[in-house]
Amino acid sequence: MSDLRSSIAICPSQTMKIQDESFEAMVQELELYRTQRKSNIMLHGWVEPPQDVSVEVVAQIDIQNVEEILKFVDPDAQLDVRRVFRVGKFNNTSSENSPEFQCSVHHILIRSEQLKKYRKHPNLFVASDCTRQQKDNFKRVTAEFERRKSDGETIQMKFIRGVRTIKPLN
Numbered sequence: 001m002s003d004l005r006s007s008i009a010i011c012p013s014q015t016m017k018i019q020d021e022s023f024e025a026m027v028q029e030l031e032l033y034r035t036q037r038k039s040n041i042m043l044h045g046w047v048e049p050p051q052d053v054s055v056e057v058v059a060q061i062d063i064q065n066v067e068e069i070l071k072f073v074d075p076d077a078q079l080d081v082r083r084v085f086r087v088g089k090f091n092n093t094s095s096e097n098s099p100e101f102q103c104s105v106h107h108i109l110i111r112s113e114q115l116k117k118y119r120k121h122p123n124l125f126v127a128s129d130c131t132r133q134q135k136d137n138f139k140r141v142t143a144e145f146e147r148r149k150s151d152g153e154t155i156q157m158k159f160i161r162g163v164r165t166i167k168p169l170n
Helices: 002-010 020-037 055-073 105-117 132-150
Strands: 041-044 081-087 096-101 125-128 155-160 163-168
Touching: 055 081, 132 155, 132 163
Parallel strands: none
Antiparallel strands: 041 096, 041 125, 081 096, 155 163
16 A cells, blocks of 8 residues: 555656657647548538438438538539538437538538528528537637627637638728
């Protein structure tokens, strides 16, 4: 028992420096993860199919619905929906579909205001698929923007290379 206590006592005094190559590998892995998610969008407010339907049928229905919704948003877009993932619990009140496709996600997000006119899924909205760090950064920048705007600054929020940035109005 005393050996255990002595080894625990020296633990806080020991530190390990992250090697530069390990740090670079972590950064590259994070960038790869974000790059992979760039081709995804999230559909919130999805109407669920009946629970007695098989998983294969639900997957086929999801792909058809996603293609229909995206064609409604932008009829001229050349969309190739590769896969649709259900994220979250399978119930009648909430679910998210995350379609992965080759198209400009940015273009779909810009035109997503068209979904307000889509009557088949009235509560549906589109969001980008972001990492937790990106979401936290969005919240932080938005809170700072609101605070500075309420203080009377003439500023605007712009997306520069996919990053929310606060810029003064010119």
